[in-house]
Amino acid sequence: MSILQTIKSRFATALEPLTDDVGPLLDMIRSSQDAKFGDFQANCAMSLSKQLGKPPRDIATDIVAMLDVSDFCEPPEIAGPGFINLKLKDAWICERADAIAGDDRLGVEPVAEPKHVVVDFSSPNVAKPMHVGHLRSSVIGDAICRTLKFAGHKVTSDNHIGDWGTQFGMIIYGYRNFVNEAAYAEDAVGELARLYKLVNQLSDYHAAKTKLPVLQQKATQLQAELQQSTADADPADKKANRKLKSQQKGVKDTLDAIKSAEEKIAELDTDAERLALANAHPDIAKLARLETSKLHAGDADNQQLWSQFLPACLTALDRVYQQLNVEFDLTLGESYYNPMLADVVSSLKDKDLARDSDGAVCVFVEGHNAPFIVQKTDGAYTYATTDLATIQYRVNELKADEILYVVDKRQSEHFNLLFQTCERWGFQNLKCQHVSFGTVMGPDGKPFKTRSGDNVGLESLIDEAISRAGQIVAENDDNKPGGPVLSAAQRAEVAEIVGVGGIKYADLHHSRDSDYEFQWEKMLATTGDTATYMQYAFARICGIFREVGVERRSLTESAGNLMLTCPEERALALQLIQFDQAIEGVLNDYRPHVMTSWLFETANKFSSFYGNPNCSVKNASSEEIKASRLILCDLMARALKTGLSLLGIETAEVM
RNA sequence: GCCCCGAUAGCUCAACUGGAUAGAGCAGCCGCCUUCUAAGCGGCAGGUUGCAGGUUCGAUCCCUGCUCGGGGUACCA
Incomplete structure (x- = not known):
């Protein structure tokens, strides 16, 4: 059970005598915004105040009296209008950390009820060069797939390419x-x-x-x-x-x-x-x-x-996906569904969902002025028809429980119509979600347009990122105190990892709904809140192990003696044992930026630890402390590597 | 006309969906490399959260009105 779940279950017991519905109150328990208030806070007393007709601080006192967390928390404190603040015991943090120290899943249990989720993303039109606008869907979709899989779901990634337009x-x-x-x-x-x-x-x-x-x-x-x-x-x-x-x-x-x-x-x-x-x-x-x-x-x-044309186009797409390290289980384009379209329309007509209107065959959905057109006046089918056929295929053939569409938010009305039509058509048990994302804007504040000529091509962006990263890699390697340590091949490898990771991270760390302005410098940045920061932290941890002469792998068996000797260690350990919350946060509403924030915070805490001479691993004051810090470092390295990998970002041991 | 979405530090963005003194990164300023990688660390400065009301213990978040911007709106996908 995760820490938060443990705390919630204790609160559930304490709250039961006070109210009938504890659910919403338990949702008000979260990790503290500010470390000075402790590690976790419960905000339920205030909201119970009105209901019970008592001052919130009195209620907080009542709750605390009923609350039994003494086995893993310091005595709870009541603060402000009625916040209940919890601080975990150091010994408990060590225990939790020790428990996940040897665990590649970092304490994340696979979901109890795995679902089969089809994730529809990227979906470029073939035979047109890809530009930065295509990046978002590919990168966000890929991150969601990886995270769902990690959580234990069955995932089918499907590239619904536009190969018939x-x-x-x-x-x-x-x-x-x-x-x-x-x-x-x-x-x-x-x-x-x-x-x-x-x-x-x-x-x-x-x-x-x-x-x-x-x-x-x-x-x-x-x-x-x-x-x-x-x-x-x-x-x-x-x-x-x-x-x-x-x-x-x-x-x-x-x-x-x-x-x-x-x-x-x-x-x-x-x-x-x-x-x-x-x-x-x-x-x-x-x-x-x-x-x-x-x-x-x-x-x-x-x-x-x-x-004759299609294979060549697909090869070109593959080149980009290979560079981005994005993979698909299926690439079923629009053309695949062409033979099914006529049946879709007749089925809709049979069920009285679709009818003729001004010569076109339309489904009218309540609350929408524009109809869902499934066949045009000239007899041609539309992408609405294709999307319906696709859903039918995914449910009947692939046995999907849920379909995610990682598509530009400007198409939200289309998906609204699609999902409603689909439900009336007979797919009531299917869960569909439009995982929408904002537009990538040009420097002029206008969206990148698909048809205009001079967009920033995706391939040139990737090449530029790798080449700039290459310069930085070389520069930093040359300036190392003991002289360069990287071979030419290593430099090239690191440049690719840093360059591509940077592009992905630059996109992923925005909240997906908001538009963002495309800027070369931001896409290629390697300082601050960037993938490089995390990758660098990872490489520095690897450096510690090299310096100390210990294999990281050798630690997984000997784990079990973590000690917290300075505030930096405590903050780091506390952060690391909450990895599961980051996963949960991402999957809650398919928001990869929850993971980027977690990673940045984590790496930040590591950097403080690393930068403080009192926390030195190599020169620790005793062998026990050294061993303990090595365990913490290994856990840290594993967390960074795993978290980044869920975003499709790689790491290097040396950089 | 109708329907959505947005407006937060100089710039680019967060804020766990109503919680405590609104946080980061860039850019700026000040410190730190004979000690595990300075792609870093520590610090300073930067805000009437577009405007005006309302709801309540408490609002960037919910409601109303206004200003500005973006998107969608019957046969492109």
């Missing part, structure tokens, strides 16, 4: 008309990416050409209206003010659209060769769409091209 029509069109055979033979994916970009650019050019006059006219009109409203404006009239604001925004949006269209036109007008291409393919957008429809309808030539 409109981009294939564009590539097919590009391949037929613009392919450079030599380049394709040399680097198929690079050439396909070029073709995608080219077709996109030419389509955008024509679209911009047609849109521009319309936009200009609209802008003139809106500006005139705005001028009129400004002239009429009554500053006291709130409604008018609001209208004015919205008009101003309308003008600004239109002007932005004009600017963007002009840029797209200018891009080609300065490039005679491209311009000629554009003029030779005036209907390129329509024709590319047609290729997609033909593909979906089973056209043999297009299907042949599709199956």
